[in-house]
Amino acid sequence: AADGTVSAPLAGVPEVYFRGQGGLLDVILHPAFADNGLVYLSYAHGGPDANATRVARARLTDSGLVDLEAVLTVAPTKDTPQHYGGSMAWLRDGTLLITTGDGFDYREQAQNVDGMLGKTLRIGDDGSIPADNPFAAEASGSAAEASGSAAEAGGAAPVWTWGHRNPQGLAVDPVTGRAYQHEHGPRGGDELNLLKPGRNYGWPVVTHGLDYTGAYVSPFQELPDMEGALTHWVPSIAPSGLAIYRAEAFPEWQGNLFVGALVNREVRRLVLENGQVAAEHAMFGELGERIRNVKVGPDGHLYLVTDSEQGRIVRVDRANGG
Numbered sequence: 001a002a003d004g005t006v007s008a009p010l011a012g013v014p015e016v017y018f019r020g021q022g023g024l025l026d027v028i029l030h031p032a033f034a035d036n037g038l039v040y041l042s043y044a045h046g047g048p049d050a051n052a053t054r055v056a057r058a059r060l061t062d063s064g065l066v067d068l069e070a071v072l073t074v075a076p077t078k079d080t081p082q083h084y085g086g087s088m089a090w091l092r093d094g095t096l097l098i099t100t101g102d103g104f105d106y107r108e109q110a111q112n113v114d115g116m117l118g119k120t121l122r123i124g125d126d127g128s129i130p131a132d133n134p135f136a137a138e139a140s141g142s143a144a145e146a147s148g149s150a151a152e153a154g155g156a157a158p159v160w161t162w163g164h165r166n167p168q169g170l171a172v173d174p175v176t177g178r179a180y181q182h183e184h185g186p187r188g189g190d191e192l193n194l195l196k197p198g199r200n201y202g203w204p205v206v207t208h209g210l211d212y213t214g215a216y217v218s219p220f221q222e223l224p225d226m227e228g229a230l231t232h233w234v235p236s237i238a239p240s241g242l243a244i245y246r247a248e249a250f251p252e253w254q255g256n257l258f259v260g261a262l263v264n265r266e267v268r269r270l271v272l273e274n275g276q277v278a279a280e281h282a283m284f285g286e287l288g289e290r291i292r293n294v295k296v297g298p299d300g301h302l303y304l305v306t307d308s309e310q311g312r313i314v315r316v317d318r319a320n321g322g
Contacts, residue, residue, distance in 0.1 A: 011064030017044040017051045020081025025053070026088050030125060038125075039065065042086040042098060050077040053084045053100050057125075071127030074116040075155055078103040087170035087242070092177045095122050095130050097160065097195075099167035099181060107204045107217075110163050115155040118203060120167070120181060120195055122160040129157045134198035163201035163226065169242030169259060178275075180230075182242055182259060185209035186217060188234035192259070193227065194275070202226040208234055231270070231277040238262035240307075241293035247300030249318070258302065260291035267291055267304065287314065 016023050022044030030038035037059045045054035052074040058065035083101030090096055102110045102118035110118025113135060122133055129136050135156035167183035179195040189209025193201055206220045208229075222228050233239070241260040245253040257270040266285040271278045284291070284304065292307035302316040 010060075012058060012066055012068060013064075014041065014043060014045075014054075014056055014068055017046050017081070019044075019048070021084055022051065022081045025084055025086025028088050028090070030057070031090055031094060037061070040071075040088060040096070042088055044081070044084050044086075045070075045073060046077060048081070049079050051079070051081065052077045053086050053098070055088065055096075055098055055123075055127075071125075072098065072121065072123055072158065074100050074121075076109075076115055076117070078106055078117070080104045080106070083166040085164070085167045087168055087181070089170045089172045089179065091122070091172055091179065092174070095124055097122055097170060097172070097179060099164065099170050099183075101166040102164070102203065104166075107165065110165065110203045111200070111205065113156050113159050113162055116158065118162060118164045119159050120161040120164065120170075120179075121158040122197075123158050133157060133160060135159050160197050161195050161199055161201060163203050163205070165203045165207075168240045171242045171244045171257070173244050173255070174246050175255070180242060180244065180257060182239040184238060185232070185234075185236055186211055187214070188236050190233040190236045190239050191229035192231045192239070192257070192270070192277070193229050196227060199227045200225070201229075208232045209236070230275075231280070235263075237264050237268065239268075241291065241295070241305065243294045243296050243302070245296055245302070247296055249300030250302070258294045260294050260304070262290045262292070262307065265290055267294060284314075284316070 025042040028040050038057050039060045040057045042055045055072040056070045058068040080103050082104035085099035085101040087099045098121045100119050109115050138156050165183050167181050169182040172179045182192045186209040189207045204217050206226050207217050208221050211217050239259045240262050243258045245256050259268045261268050267283045269281045290307035293305035295303045297303050304314040306312050
């Protein structure tokens with residue numbers, strides 16, 4: 001709440017698969033929330049043998065969430081409780097972007113455009129497939145599920161970009177319309193990407209990281225037919241949460257990107273110039289906490305979500321954030 005208190009848990013929240021990295025993943029408001037009250041949730045859905053990232057929408061009322069309906073469920077399902085992605089952001093045309101992970105044990109699926117693992121997906125606010133999606137001509141219909149079945153439209157139809165590992169940050173610049181995404185590498189190779197529809201971002205064919213065993217995932221760090229990252233981190237910072245600053249409380253931050261760094265227990269502020277990362281600054285390390293998410297509030301302040309059993313929301317103001 002605005003006064004710093006937390007309400008009781010809302011009624012009507014969908015059942016989630018809470019295991020490993022599974023659980024509630026992200027929540028955003030419809031662009032016309034003031035009129036329609038719609039809230040979108042991404043979460044892990046299913047069970048140990050068959051689970052997936054799901055997006056559902058519901059109306060927020062004084063009694064909680066009502067009229068819950070799934071608008072997208074990632075297919076195929078997987079039997080691992082890792083790498084869900086689940087970040088969401090609205091493009092300026094009113095369509096919704098959702099990131100998905102590769103399922104950890106299924107990294108080759110990130111290169112399969114007929115499936116939704118390791119992708120950025122784009123749907124309408126009702127789950128419909130935009131006609132100008134890169135693979136929309138290959139399938140038609142809705143990405144919404146029917147009775148828990150796989151997406152009716154087929155795996156390719158919602159795909160906007162592919163070749164991603166575990167993207168947990170997504171932000172759209174309201175000024176330029178550019179969509180930025182970051183993803184975890186394995187041992188090293190975390191990436192910040194500028195998303196371009198229909199493009200392949202390489203994983204696991206291209207990576208700056210090593211496998212957890214120390215073995216090479218791939219001998220290639222770049223290839224001419226694959227999009228390179230705007231920047232990457234070796235060793236890993238474990239990026240989580242992404243925000244672009246377009247407010248007035250901190251005019252010196254205009255157009256900067258803010259990335260939570262779980263490993264380093266800080267936030268990275270990235271300065272962009274001519275579409276490239278010109279500088280990087282570490283901030284808020286004095287908190288000494290893992291930063292799970294970063295958001296810009298309607299008041300123009302930056303909000304940090306810490307990652308622990310005693311997790312908290314920290315508002316950055318001029319006194320502690322200048």
